[in-house]
Structure formats: structure tokens, C-alpha cells
Amino acid sequence: MDVHFYKYQGAGNDFILIDHRISPIKDIDYESIKQLCDRRFGIGADGLMFLTAHPEYDFEMLYFNADGRPGSMCGNGGRCIVAFAKHLGIIDKETDFLAVDGPHYARISEKGNWIELQMIDLDTINRDGKAYVLNTGSPHYVIQQQDLINFDVYHNGKTIRNNDTYKENGINVNFVEDQGDHLFVRTFERGVEDETYACGTGVTAAAISIAKHKNQTGHIQTPVKVLGGDLKITFDYDGKQFTNVFLCGPAERVFEGEITF
Known part of the structure; x- marks a missing residue:
């Protein structure tokens, strides 16, 4: 199936983004993700993200590493998907979305491309x-x-x-x-x-x-x-x-x- 994609970068950390609400892919092919992220044989990226619908949040972030496997939380990816959600008209200046490590709040500055993403609290080092x-x-x-x-x-x-x-x-x-x-x-x-x-x-x-x-x-x-x-x-x-x-x-x-x- 043909799917529309977007390429975003945050401080040089780059990602392929897909609006999964419009183009749902039932069987995610990890090898295809790996090839798409390849810098010689694909688009080239540090990872791929699906923006999906969620009943309790503005959206859900599904992240895959460049090796095609599901990844843990990606901070720059989180900032990029917030900018993507803004581009799609899902959010305006603030958002609450769900990622693999739980809910996240983010805000977009008046500059437009400056994203402030709240990360998880931490008490163990x-x-x-x-x-x-x-x-x-x-x-x-x-x-x-x-x-x-x-x-x-x-x-x-x-x-x-x-x-x-x-x-x-x-x-x-x-x-x-x-x-x-x-x-x-x-x-x-x-x-x-x-x-x-x-x-x-x-x-x-x-x-x-x-x-x-x-x-x-x-x-x-x-x-x-x-x-x-x-x-x-x-x-x-x-x-x-x-x-x-x-x-x-x-x-x-x-x-x-x-x-x-």
C-alpha cells in the first residue's frame, strides 16, 4: 500500500513520521522499517514513528528504532511528533500524548519550531x-x-x-x-x-x-x-x-x- 510520510529532524536526530490514523498498517513489517531508515537504500533516519489515535490523549506515539525493532522512549522523536501533530491540526500550542513510557505533556513556543517536552520523573541513579x-x-x-x-x-x-x-x-x-x-x-x-x-x-x-x-x-x-x-x-x-x-x-x-x- 502507498503511504504518505514526512521527514522531521530535531537537533540532527531525524525521523520518518506517518499519520497512522489515515494510513493504518495492520501488519507492521520490521524489515521494511529497517530498510526505510537505511541511509543508502531507503529514506534515511534514526527511527520511524506512527502517530495513532487514542481515546484518552491527543494522540499516541509508536516508535521504532532504525534496526526496525520497537524502541523505548525517544525524546527528540517526541518533540518531532509534537511538531507533526501541530502540522496535522491535531493540537495547537499544548498537548498531552501517550508514549511507551507513559503520558507526556508538551508545549510549543511562539517561535513555532521550539518544543518543550516533559520527561518522566526520576529518583534512581x-x-x-x-x-x-x-x-x-x-x-x-x-x-x-x-x-x-x-x-x-x-x-x-x-x-x-x-x-x-x-x-x-x-x-x-x-x-x-x-x-x-x-x-x-x-x-x-x-x-x-x-x-x-x-x-x-x-x-x-x-x-x-x-x-x-x-x-x-x-x-x-x-x-x-x-x-x-x-x-x-x-x-x-x-x-x-x-x-x-x-x-x-x-x-x-x-x-x-x-x-x-
């Missing part, structure tokens, strides 16, 4: 040596790294993601450099099995980990630079729980077209 391990909707490993711009993220990230501890379920590996007035973050993503230009749940995990590391409390705003641009994380931390966590950044429509599923 574990350690693995010098690294922090936490779940911000997806599981993340966060470790500080100096001279990050010249660091081999692919090989080091792949090694950690596939070690004996994480190989079975996988983990996203984030390297973060505290540059004073902002964090610089690079991420090796499971499901993509490569470094991506941005990872929304990853920069959220990085900002929370650095706040924990520095014993910061109160209302915290953390500018973050990634290979694909600028993001911002805000949250409240009382020493026990991280709440009111927001991932903020741009989400833009790139192009649209027709594909055969």
Missing part, C-alpha cells in the same frame, strides 16, 4: 565505576570525557554497549564534557548502533547525572550542545527526586513524500 546509569525513558550510561570533540565515540560506545553487563538488553552510551556554561554531549545509540547527532533522553540523562555529580539542587537549567545543534534541559531536584524535567529544542519538517509499505 546507579553507578558503574565512574559512570552513572539511569533511565530517562530509555536506559543510559553517562560518563565524563575530556577533549570530547576528538574522542572516538563510535568504538568506545560500541564496546560499552556490547560488554557483558549491557549486551543482552543494550544501553545508550553518553559521553559528556562539562564546558562551564554548557554541557557537550555525544551519544552512541542502541537500535541505531552508531553515534547520532543528538539523543534527547541521552542529554536529559547527562544533565541529570552532572547535577547529581555536582550535588546541585533547586531549579536547574542546563544548556547542552550536541553535534546537531543546541538543546536545553530544565528540572527541579530536591536531593531525592528529579521532577518537572523538560527537554527543550527545535523540531523541523524537512520534506514529505510517498512510500510503499
